[in-house]
Amino acid sequence: RRFGKTMAMxxxxxxxxxxxDSRHLFKGLEISDEVEICEKWMNQYPTLFLSLKDVDGTTFENAFNMLKFVISSLCSQNSYLETGENIRENEKDIFSRLRSQTASITDIKGSIVTIMNMMQSYYEKPVILLIDEYDVPIAKASNNGYYKGMLEVIKGMLSTALKDNSSLKFAVITGCLKIAKESIFTGTNNFVSDTISSTRYNEYYGFTQQDVDKLLADAEIEEKAELIKEWYDGYNFGEFEVYCPWDVMNYLRDLQNDLNARPVSYWKNTSDNAIIRSFIDYTGAAIR
Structure with missing residues (x-):
């Protein structure tokens, strides 16, 4: 958590x-030198970006209502689809229910694939799907006693979107917990899981030593390097030693105001560790 997953998405x-039109955002960055990649991919595909970080509630009903709100907001961001000439009327009807938060559980389970089908019809191109914090609704459900109900809904949403979906170009999904493929991604083909122990993307999450050295040089406080390493280094992602960006950036902010500012653990109060606590409680006193 706080290592840049959402920013990457x-x-x-x-x-x-x-x-x-994102040319100005990437101008001067390394990707802008990759002309063929930019011509092929930059702003070339309909893209659906959904975050499930806010789907929470003490009961299934409350959490499901929050999920309906999130899907409704997604529909509002893509409201142009309601007037698309090439889009089927039954899909427009479902879209209208999703947007007005009157959708049924069945509508919600098929919500992502419905929106993707409409986008493909509108643009005549397959859709790229980005889902951030996919595990939050399930983790919250586990904490509050409605795991099976929420798992059924999220599994329905993801399986219809990812399996045998002709509207899908590719999907990128992020989360903090690795939920068993058999429980939520059943039947999904070509599914590849990358974790902090994988090797493909390790240097792109968190700050490497080179990143921190550059930050300190830009801020003209290189003398704080050892202190920052002592406090915020210590993560190992495959072959890379990684710093927590949240801690580093917060401490640099404090140093801008006071060069004698003491480092603290900024990260420790940013997440809910209820699941970890439940596992510790389950193992009993011996493991503690």
Missing amino acids: NMLNSFLDIRK
Whole structure:
């Protein structure tokens, strides 16, 4: 958590979304030197970006209502689809229910694939799907006693969107917890899981030593390097030693105001560790 997953997803959305002109955002960055990649991918595909971070509630009903609100907001962001000439009327009807928050559980389970089908019909191109914090609704449900009900809904949403979906170009999904493929991604083909122990993307999440050295040089406080390493280094992603960006950036902010500011653990109060606590409680006193 706080290692840049959501920022990376926002970056992908800005780079890929056909509705945007993102040349100014990436001008001067390394990707702008990759002319063929930019011509092929930059703002060339309809892109659907959904975050499930706010789907929470003490009961299934409350959480499901929050999910309906999130889907409604997604529909509002894509309201142009309601007037698309090439879009089927039954899909427009479902879209209208999703947007007005009158959708049934069945509508919600098929919501992502419905919107993607409409986008493909509108743009005549397959859709790139980005889902951030996919595990939050399930983790919250586990904490509050409605795991099976929420799992059924999220599984329905993801399986219809990812399996045998002709509207899908590709999907990128992020989360903090690795939920078993058998429980939520059943039947999904070509599904590849990358974790902090994988090797493909390790250097792109968190700050590497080179990143921190550059930040300190830009801020002209290189003398704080050892202190920052002592406090905020210590993560190992495959072959890379990684700093927590949240801690580093917050401490640099404090140093801008006071060069004698003491480092603290900014990260420790930013997440809910209820699931970890439940596992510790389950193992009993011996493991503690």
